[in-house]
Amino acid sequence: MSKSTVITRDTALPSAWRYSVMRKVFMAISGMVLVAFLFGHWAGNTVLLDGELAFNEYLVWLQRHPILHYGVWIVIAMALLVHLAVGPSHWLKNRRARPERYYKRKYRATTWAARTMMVSGLTLLLFICVHVAQVRGWLVFGASDSVFRNLQTGFTRWPVTTLYVLGQVALAFHLYHGVWSLFQTLGAHHPRYNQWRRPFAVVVGLGIAFLNIALVLLNIDAVRAVLR
Amino acid sequence: MNLTLNIWRQSDPESPGNFDVFNVSDVSPDMSFLEMLDVLNEGLIVHDEEPVAFDYDCREGICGACSLVINGSPHGPQKATTTCQLYMREFSDGEEVWIEPWRVGAFPVVRDLVVDRSAYDRILQAGGFVSVRTGAAPDGNTIPVPKDVADRAFTSATCIGCGACAAACPSASASLFVAAKISHLGLLPQGQTERNSRVRMMLAQMDKEGFGHCSNHAECQSACPKEIDIGRIARMNRDLGRSFIRRT
Numbered sequence: 001m002s003k004s005t006v007i008t009r010d011t012a013l014p015s016a017w018r019y020s021v022m023r024k025v026f027m028a029i030s031g032m033v034l035v036a037f038l039f040g041h042w043a044g045n046t047v048l049l050d051g052e053l054a055f056n057e058y059l060v061w062l063q064r065h066p067i068l069h070y071g072v073w074i075v076i077a078m079a080l081l082v083h084l085a086v087g088p089s090h091w092l093k094n095r096r097a098r099p100e101r102y103y104k105r106k107y108r109a110t111t112w113a114a115r116t117m118m119v120s121g122l123t124l125l126l127f128i129c130v131h132v133a134q135v136r137g138w139l140v141f142g143a144s145d146s147v148f149r150n151l152q153t154g155f156t157r158w159p160v161t162t163l164y165v166l167g168q169v170a171l172a173f174h175l176y177h178g179v180w181s182l183f184q185t186l187g188a189h190h191p192r193y194n195q196w197r198r199p200f201a202v203v204v205g206l207g208i209a210f211l212n213i214a215l216v217l218l219n220i221d222a223v224r225a226v227l228r
Numbered sequence: 229m230n231l232t233l234n235i236w237r238q239s240d241p242e243s244p245g246n247f248d249v250f251n252v253s254d255v256s257p258d259m260s261f262l263e264m265l266d267v268l269n270e271g272l273i274v275h276d277e278e279p280v281a282f283d284y285d286c287r288e289g290i291c292g293a294c295s296l297v298i299n300g301s302p303h304g305p306q307k308a309t310t311t312c313q314l315y316m317r318e319f320s321d322g323e324e325v326w327i328e329p330w331r332v333g334a335f336p337v338v339r340d341l342v343v344d345r346s347a348y349d350r351i352l353q354a355g356g357f358v359s360v361r362t363g364a365a366p367d368g369n370t371i372p373v374p375k376d377v378a379d380r381a382f383t384s385a386t387c388i389g390c391g392a393c394a395a396a397c398p399s400a401s402a403s404l405f406v407a408a409k410i411s412h413l414g415l416l417p418q419g420q421t422e423r424n425s426r427v428r429m430m431l432a433q434m435d436k437e438g439f440g441h442c443s444n445h446a447e448c449q450s451a452c453p454k455e456i457d458i459g460r461i462a463r464m465n466r467d468l469g470r471s472f473i474r475r476t
Binding site for chain 2 (some may be wrong): 005090097107177180181
């Protein structure tokens with residue numbers, strides 16, 4: 001079919017995935033799932049503050065509930081896959097959609113966060129890989145069977161802590177655009193509520209990053225000593 | 229007033245282009261931007277040089293033929309204005325002005341500042357119509373339409389298809405144009421029968437033409453000379469989702 005032909009009813013696409021708008025909708029839904037997971041993840045991890053024994057009990061409790069344990073694992077893995085299947089391919093297509101760049105360009109509405117979704121997204125992916133490796137004890141240094149001790153020793157190394165903070169900053173920026181954007185993608189646009197979309201994105205993005213960093217800081221003995 | 233113009237020159241779609249520098253003097257602040265280019269071209273013709281090719285038709289801001297990215301903004305720096313309605317009083321004496329064509333892969337450059345926007349026509353041909361015979365204009369209020377719905381359909385219908393939305397979009401997406409057409413027809417009773425197929429066909433054609441995908445930058449609504457808002461895009465997304473759930 002040459003480029004100049006017009007689609008007819010017979011050739012209209014049957015599956016939802018073939019429409020770029022629907023792929024974006026799936027991306028928005030998977031983003032919601034991932035954000036919901038982040039809050040649950042944080043809430044569970046507050047047990048860290050009660051020490052190694054309490055945390056190990058929490059892990060045993062999780063394992064005793066396979067629906068919670070594997071169910072959550074499968075759902076977030078699927079959400080991540082959807083995000084990875086749509087994000088980079090759309091980014092590449094968008095670049096190809098403008099083969100010759102503007103020599104002068106003036107932005108009036110877009111944000112820095114919106115234009116760097118790919119950068120913040122890839123930073124987050126790297127962060128997630130290192131984070132899982134740290135918890136599971138796959139990092140070369142200080143690996144043990146105890147998730148609690150793997151976390152503790154990991155955060156005594158500056159590259160791990162730096163990447164953690166960097167990951168949280170990337171998360172805040174990613175959600176600043178992502179949370180606002182998902183309302184628009186899912187069609188939630190109403191003059192009465194539009195004014196709340198941006199503040200909501202700021203609160204969610206900054207909120208989860210702040211909560212995560214605070215939890216890690218409170219787990220460093222030196223910080224706790226200072227607070228005492 | 230005197231101006232330095234950096235204008236994109238490109239002899240045909242295949243050959244590479246570059247900026248040519250022109251100095252124009254004695255520009256009246258009451259000229260429109262296109263009249264200023266007319267004066268430039270008259271001078272070029274007198275000196276036996278190739279005039280700058282650019283698109284225009286009505287020069288009243290209602291046809292959507294004129295284009296031009298002026299100093300990095302489609303249709304220039306003034307809000308809610310087409311290039312033909314942009315007056316030189318918006319510029320200052322001695323200013324350097326950069327003039328580029330719409331840079332969208334789906335709108336290939338024909339020559340200089342002229343681009344081929346027939347991709348938009350093909351999107352309309354795919355589904356931007358009502359094929360039931362509506363006959364002559366009906367008597368008032370025979371088909372009741374709530375006032376706010378009629379207003380939204382009307383503001384969507386003000387789209388002149390100029391292409392500024394795709395030109396302004398960091399992703400070179402045509403979403404605002406497609407969404408405006410879908411709302412224009414889909415909000416009114418006559419547009420209901422083809423509501424599902426319209427959104428599907430037009431979006432399938434949009435993807436096929438090689439436009440980018442909406443990333444919710446909202447640049448389109450600030451570039452639109454008719455100030456059509458991204459609420460139309462949200463509605464288009466709802467309509468597409470609806471087409472997978474409801475038959476009509």
